[in-house]
Amino acid sequence: MLDADVRNNSVWSFRYFLVNRSEPFSKELAERECKYVVEKRLPEDWRNEAAWAYLRGFLAATEKEAADSRSSNAKRWFIGEFSWLRELLERWGSTAQAATFSLDMVDPADGKEEDEAASKANMRFEGL
Numbered sequence: 001m002l003d004a005d006v007r008n009n010s011v012w013s014f015r016y017f018l019v020n021r022s023e024p025f026s027k028e029l030a031e032r033e034c035k036y037v038v039e040k041r042l043p044e045d046w047r048n049e050a051a052w053a054y055l056r057g058f059l060a061a062t063e064k065e066a067a068d069s070r071s072s073n074a075k076r077w078f079i080g081e082f083s084w085l086r087e088l089l090e091r092w093g094s095t096a097q098a099a100t101f102s103l104d105m106v107d108p109a110d111g112k113e114e115d116e117a118a119s120k121a122n123m124r125f126e127g128l
Helices: 009-022 027-041 049-057 063-069 083-096 114-125
Strands: none
Touching (some): 009 027, 027 049, 027 083
């Protein structure tokens, strides 16, 4: 369903419901869903607020928030335990603080279309 409408909040909410009911909440579950969003869905549209909200639904900003969430229906994992994600977001954040757009922001050629790489770099510059 997300392939048809990646911005549909209802579809993201339904995915969240299904994922969290299909297996016990764990670090592996949270990490798998974070990777799904970061690797599959955000590259399609970095401004997709529904995807960012879904990602946030699995992550706690503090260890206390994570611990407190374990007794709720909205369990979250502390983002600090996912070093790859923290490093990725920090890299995006530092790029977003640049005063002007630069071709240095474009990821090295990886076989993808140049338009896609330039688009990603521009999104990073805009702080997304």
